Amino acid sequence: MNNKNNSCGKHVMALTLSLLGAWTSAEATENGVPTTTFGVYDFGAGMAPPPTENGTLSLRTGFYSSRIVKDNQGNHSDNDVDLDLLSIAASYIRMTEHTLFGANYGFGIVLPFFKIDAELKVQTPAGPMKLEADPFRMADAFFIPVILQWNVSPNFFVNSYFGVTAPTGDYDKKRLASPGTNHWVYSPGLSATYITDSGFEVSSNFQVDFSSRNQATDYKNGVEYRHEFAVGQHMGPWTVGLGGFYYRQISDDNAPNLTSGNRAAVSALGPAVAFFKPGLPPVSAHIYKEFDARNRSEGYTFAVRVSQSF
Secondary structure (H helix, E strand, O other): HHHHHHHOOHHHHHHHHHOOOOOOOOOOOOOOOOOOOOOOOOOOOOOOOOOOOOOEEEEEEEEEEEEEEEEEOOOEEEEEEEEEEEEEEEEEEEEEEEEOOEEEEEEEEEEEEEEEEEEEEEEEEEEEEEEEOOOOEEEEEEEEEEEEEEEEEOEEEEEEEEEEEEEOOOOOOOOOOOOOOOOEEEEEEEEEEEEEEEEEEEEEEEEEEEEEEEEOOOOOOOEEEEEEEEEEEEHHHHHHHHEEEEEEEEEOOOOEOOOOOOOOEEEEEEEEEEEOOOOOOEEEEEEEEEEEEEEEEEEEEEEEEEEEEE
């Protein structure tokens, strides 16, 4: 098989190996899926919810769609992909008045559900082979035992956190796509927001993901890095501008069938908007177009989030 097909082997590795008997792969992250969701942080990234008696509940809904898979050189693969992913995630964050290192301490949990519609047509010497999956199941839970919020000044806000993704999601190694990943992920992160006196905002989030080995497939993802950002202008209760993310895998995967150290990469940019008015639930939304993908899909993503403190 040519190199373009090899670079997409991760999308079908378990099932295709059993059907074809051989699949030399040069991939990035198992099944071509990031170990944690990105495209989450935009405006107000550095501002955790305020300390309240009962905490803050949030609901985030996202939709991702792709018809393109890119190889290691950023060229279109010979394989045809049709991928739609609907994610629904409920989160709870409780910030407290307790302080640590001069910051307010908090904790949280995110419980996601994924509806995946995936179809992949693989070109083989015997002709095209079609693979499909359409699970609607719980994905991996994200536990945040530590959130530290510093309100440095009336204009500058910083928080850091440590998150653990547990393999609680539905997983089947023979399925083309699964909501769960069947391994642990450890994610330290840092976020910041600066708002000028004239209302211009710059927000950023930085996160690194360290994965354990998937014992069902003997696959271990390399270290992943992402930078999410948003810039915009506050106009009354509205904030309008641009957001996006920069994602790169910064170390090689490790698995018995890997013959190359290819790594995943993608960037995205698009409009972002947020609404905040005292007494009403804050709402934010964005639409991003992905570009510059390597060893993974490239598409569009839409997300909207609403939250309420109690």
